[in-house]
Amino acid sequence: MTAPASRTDIAPSRLVRRLILGIVGFLFAIPILAMIEFTLRNGLAGGYTVAHWTGLFDPANASRYQVVYTGLINSLVLAVVTVAIVILILLPTMVLVQLKFPALRRVLEFICIIPITVPAIVLVVGLAPIYSVVAKIFGSSVWTLAFAYGITVLPYAYRTIQSNLGAIDANTLSEAARSLGASWMAVFLRVLIPNLRRGIMAASFISVAVVLGEFTIASLLSRQNLQTAILLMSQSDPYVAVIIALLALAFVFVLLLLIGRIGTAGKSQRRKNGNRS
Amino acid sequence: MTMASAPSDASGDAGVLPRRHPRSGPAIIRRQKRGLAYLGLTPFAFYVLLFLALPTVFAMATGFFDNAGKFTFGNIAAIFDPVILNTFFASFWVSALTAVVGALVGALVCYALLGTRPDGPLRQMIESASSVLAQFGGVMLAFAFIATIGVQGLVTVWLQTLFHFNIYAGGVWLYTVPGLILPYIYFQVPLMVITFLPALEGLKPQWAEANATLGGGLGTYWVRIAAPVLAPAFFGSLLLLFANAFSAYATAAALISQGSQIVPLQIRAALVSETVLGRSNMAGALALGMIVVMIVVMTAYSLLQSRTTRWQR
Numbered sequence A: 001m002t003a004p005a006s007r008t009d010i011a012p013s014r015l016v017r018r019l020i021l022g023i024v025g026f027l028f029a030i031p032i033l034a035m036i037e038f039t040l041r042n043g044l045a046g047g048y049t050v051a052h053w054t055g056l057f058d059p060a061n062a063s064r065y066q067v068v069y070t071g072l073i074n075s076l077v078l079a080v081v082t083v084a085i086v087i088l089i090l091l092p093t094m095v096l097v098q099l100k101f102p103a104l105r106r107v108l109e110f111i112c113i114i115p116i117t118v119p120a121i122v123l124v125v126g127l128a129p130i131y132s133v134v135a136k137i138f139g140s141s142v143w144t145l146a147f148a149y150g151i152t153v154l155p156y157a158y159r160t161i162q163s164n165l166g167a168i169d170a171n172t173l174s175e176a177a178r179s180l181g182a183s184w185m186a187v188f189l190r191v192l193i194p195n196l197r198r199g200i201m202a203a204s205f206i207s208v209a210v211v212l213g214e215f216t217i218a219s220l221l222s223r224q225n226l227q228t229a230i231l232l233m234s235q236s237d238p239y240v241a242v243i244i245a246l247l248a249l250a251f252v253f254v255l256l257l258l259i260g261r262i263g264t265a266g267k268s269q270r271r272k273n274g275n276r277s
Numbered sequence B: 001m002t003m004a005s006a007p008s009d010a011s012g013d014a015g016v017l018p019r020r021h022p023r024s025g026p027a028i029i030r031r032q033k034r035g036l037a038y039l040g041l042t043p044f045a046f047y048v049l050l051f052l053a054l055p056t057v058f059a060m061a062t063g064f065f066d067n068a069g070k071f072t073f074g075n076i077a078a079i080f081d082p083v084i085l086n087t088f089f090a091s092f093w094v095s096a097l098t099a100v101v102g103a104l105v106g107a108l109v110c111y112a113l114l115g116t117r118p119d120g121p122l123r124q125m126i127e128s129a130s131s132v133l134a135q136f137g138g139v140m141l142a143f144a145f146i147a148t149i150g151v152q153g154l155v156t157v158w159l160q161t162l163f164h165f166n167i168y169a170g171g172v173w174l175y176t177v178p179g180l181i182l183p184y185i186y187f188q189v190p191l192m193v194i195t196f197l198p199a200l201e202g203l204k205p206q207w208a209e210a211n212a213t214l215g216g217g218l219g220t221y222w223v224r225i226a227a228p229v230l231a232p233a234f235f236g237s238l239l240l241l242f243a244n245a246f247s248a249y250a251t252a253a254a255l256i257s258q259g260s261q262i263v264p265l266q267i268r269a270a271l272v273s274e275t276v277l278g279r280s281n282m283a284g285a286l287a288l289g290m291i292v293v294m295i296v297v298m299t300a301y302s303l304l305q306s307r308t309t310r311w312q313r
Helices: A014-039 A051-056 A066-100 A102-117 A120-138 A142-152 A154-167 A170-179 A184-195 A197-213 A216-220 A226-236 A238-276 B027-064 B074-078 B082-113 B121-135 B139-149 B154-163 B177-201 B205-213 B218-247 B250-255 B263-273 B282-312
Strands: none
Touching: A014 A238, A014 B082, A014 B139, A014 B154, A014 B177, A051 A238, A066 A102, A066 A142, A066 A154, A066 A170, A066 A184, A066 A197, A066 A226, A066 A238, A066 B027, A102 A154, A102 B027, A102 B282, A120 A142, A120 A216, A120 B027, A120 B218, A120 B263, A120 B282, A142 A154, A142 A197, A142 A216, A142 B027, A154 A197, A170 A184, A184 A197, A197 A226, A197 A238, A197 B121, A216 A226, A216 B250, A226 A238, A226 B139, A238 B121, A238 B139, B027 B074, B027 B282, B074 B282, B082 B121, B082 B177, B082 B218, B082 B263, B121 B177, B139 B154, B139 B177, B139 B250, B177 B218, B177 B250, B205 B218, B218 B282, B250 B263, B263 B282
């Protein structure tokens, strides 16, 4: 005999759920809607117009929006270099620690969580002298900022890769490959990387999202990226600034939705495999 | 404000202990190979040393030196100047208030999500939206709230025309510290959803069944079982939210262009003009103050977190 559903079912009723999500969702939608409404305003003349949106794609305005384009391109370059740092420096280290130095796993985890405790606004104070040296070696082009961003994304990248790495039993895989005569390089490139694809992709996406939203370090080290450009643009043409902010928001939302898809696809696939075995 | 919490499941897979590679071959070769493997750790170690450890040490150390490079406690003492203490106080109350409101509303949203399918479209939408809003705020949030409750904002004008209610009757507060409250709550609630949801998911249905079998109702379940189990996770998330607001810079920088009412803005002023209270290297002292607060908060957080994971196995 089972107890009545109401006593074991701790989930809220459908009505309560809809009420909570409806009210909170509505309140959170207001600022976004206000931004959209703002981009459609016809300045001081009153009324509404789509001119601000169409003007964005008008080549005649290209020089006016130069700041934003430069910022966008800088941010994309930074995103690429940051992802490269994650894949070329963090990923091999995590694999190495997993396979060879299990005792160091706690240490690595601790290091990767530190950037949460040391906020960007604090880090930037100490980065200034570092970057005066970096500028002497690599010049002052914008991509060098990615060194700092690699640190900022460390907690997120670590977490996504680790959840994948912990789930695939990397040690057995590499031992199997080694005993079949694969070199360490082959183990890494042809056995582990394909198995870690999901984690690597999620880590890359989240890094891109974080880099595109970064403002603090770029602003205080006087570099141009998307966010500093938007803020600069808002002083001359607030409509365009808000439009770009909305587009960036939508882009990152889609990016993170994709991460969710990747994650659940992995889980359902694993579940299927589990049933089969 | 990018903080969406690495922690919640970072130690979730701690149970999977990696198996040792079987030992074989002469000891010397093994030692050499191990040496080679250590070499593989150097790029990361070097990178972290250069761009995380050194900047952190620099940030804290500069506070102890004056412009001429002489050791001084002057900057540290200056933290206790009433002006600076006030900014710390303002940072504290804004962070605490938005953390509490964010935690309560966020927990309510998590509760509403109980019983929905984890891989269903509703959950995916809400989780992605939460990640975006928790991590991507910054400058965008300032714009959003200027468009909403700015002097000509949508809600401001709407309240004025419909109810003849002027939210700025006592002066425009959006560009001061109280103006930070609503934008901060806007990124605190989503962060709470991300960090607290796994804990709420960890509630085992067996507990509810045991409660019902022993004659308990929903009330006893939530008060006697769920509340004690969830308390560490809730207060841990609350601390994370506090740390998140305390270290947030971008929204405040975009919104408040005049004055330095909170600590991150005080650091900006110190970096840009180098003369807060007429002292150089004040940024270092302020950074040190922030780190001390963050370390206290994050240590308490990780202690609570380790209590939380006990129930998530």
